[in-house]
Amino acid sequence: TLCFDLALDYRTATRVALAASETARPGSVKAAVGLFQALGKNVSVIDDIPGLIVARTVAMLVDFAADALGRCVAEAHDIDTAMRKGVNYPRGPLEWGGELGPEWVRRVLENLHAAYPTGRYAPSPLLVRRAAARRDLL
Structure with a gap:
C-alpha cells in the first residue's frame, strides 16, 4: 500500500x-x-505514520477552530480571517474543513486518537456533532 x-x-x-x-x-x-x-x-x-504530515496538521487546525467556534470564542468568519491574515494560511481552517468535510476530519482525528490515546487527537464536541449530522462547520 x-x-x-x-x-x-x-x-x-x-x-x-x-x-x-x-x-x-x-x-x-x-x-x-x-x-x-x-x-x-x-x-x-x-515513514508511514498515522495521519501523515499535512492531513494530521490540517485536521488538528480544523478541530481547534471548531472548538473555538463551539465555545463561542469567535464567529466562523473571524476565525478564518484571523488565520488567513494573521498566520498567512491560504484558507481558513473552517473553510478547509468545509471542503474536506467534518466526517473526514473526525475520521482522521479518531484514527490518530486510536494510535495515540493521550486525548491530544480527540475531536471536539462541535466537530463530532457536525460530522454526525453531516453538517458543515461554517
Whole structure:
C-alpha cells in the first residue's frame, strides 16, 4: 500500500509526500515516485505514520477552530480571517474543513486518537456533532 499526503491543490502542488507500508515492494515505491515526477512533482518519501504530515496538521487546525467556534470564542468568519491574515494560511481552517468535510476530519482525528490515546487527537464536541449530522462547520 502507498499513500500520498493531503495537498491544498494537487494540480498546483510542487511536492507530494508518499508513504509506503511495510509490505510495499520497493519497485512499487519507485514506480509511484516516477509517476509523480513525470507529472512535474518533487517527491518526498516519508515513514508511514498515522495521519501523515499535512492531513494530521490540517485536521488538528480544523478541530481547534471548531472548538473555538463551539465555545463561542469567535464567529466562523473571524476565525478564518484571523488565520488567513494573521498566520498567512491560504484558507481558513473552517473553510478547509468545509471542503474536506467534518466526517473526514473526525475520521482522521479518531484514527490518530486510536494510535495515540493521550486525548491530544480527540475531536471536539462541535466537530463530532457536525460530522454526525453531516453538517458543515461554517
